[in-house]
Amino acid sequence: MATLQQVMDDQREFxxxxxxxxxxxxxxxxxxxxxxxxxxxxxxxxxxxxxGDWAGLASLESVTSEIADVTLYLLRLFDVLGCPLPDREVQRGQGATASDSELLVFMALARLVGAVGEILEFWQWSAPGETYTSLERIEPRITAAFDDLAGVAGLVGVGLADVAEAKLVHNAVRYPISKSFGVHSKYTEFD
Incomplete structure (x- = not known):
């Protein structure tokens, strides 16, 4: 079982x-x-x-793959900015009915969308040098996005580190070093 710090380190190496x-x-x-x-x-x-069954969300590749992608980009953002990872456990939803869980996951998604919107807005109007000089302004925003993502993952019933590590392994096959070194093309564009 991987930790988020291990995934972040593996992603940096990747x-x-x-x-x-x-x-x-x-x-x-x-x-x-x-x-x-x-x-x-x-x-x-x-x-x-x-x-379908609400409990089946965690088994849907479309959902877990996207949770993994969001996790990986957030971890990379923490890493590139030099911000410490939040030290929190993902809380899994307990005791809620399926309809309650659906409402809760949509609410958590809305918070995540809002938090990421605030992150995007920060860089939309920032000067080039402001990226690294305003860490005290951006760190709470990416931490909020992390918390909201953890809320979604907990309600769906997946572990962030586990799905992100599996996605990194998958991406290593999709993006072999021999074809992707120094190239930002999607795997579908490789010769």
Whole structure:
């Protein structure tokens, strides 16, 4: 069982091995994070709009994959900015009915979307040098996004570190160093 710190360290090695640090500016990471939060929201909304068992969300690859992507971008943002990871456990939802859980997960998603929107807004209007000089302004925002993501993951019933580590392993196959070194193309664009 991986920890979030281990996943962050593994992700740093993954990016360094591919020379991707050049593409991982805080602004670029925040933009990617925003896209992934949108994909997570769509995956959960699609899953809950179909008849089925609420407890099955954790087994849906579309949901766990997007939770992993959001986790990885948030961890990379913490790492690039040099902000400490929050030291919190993911609380899993307990004792709620399926309809209560659906409402709670949508509320947690709304908070996550809002937190990531605030992160994006920070870099939308920031000057180039402000990225690293205003850590006291951005750290609470990325910590809030982390807390909201942990809330979603807890309600769905997945561990952030576990799904993120599995996604890193999957990405190593999709992005072999020989084809992706110094290149920001999607795996679908490789020769």
């Amino acid at each position: 990016a360094n091995a591919r020379d991707w640090g050049q593409f991982h500016s805080p602004k670029n990471l925040a933009m990617a994070l925003g896209g992934e939060v949108g994909e997570l929201s769509t995956a959960i909304a699609d899953a809950l709009s179909s008849p």
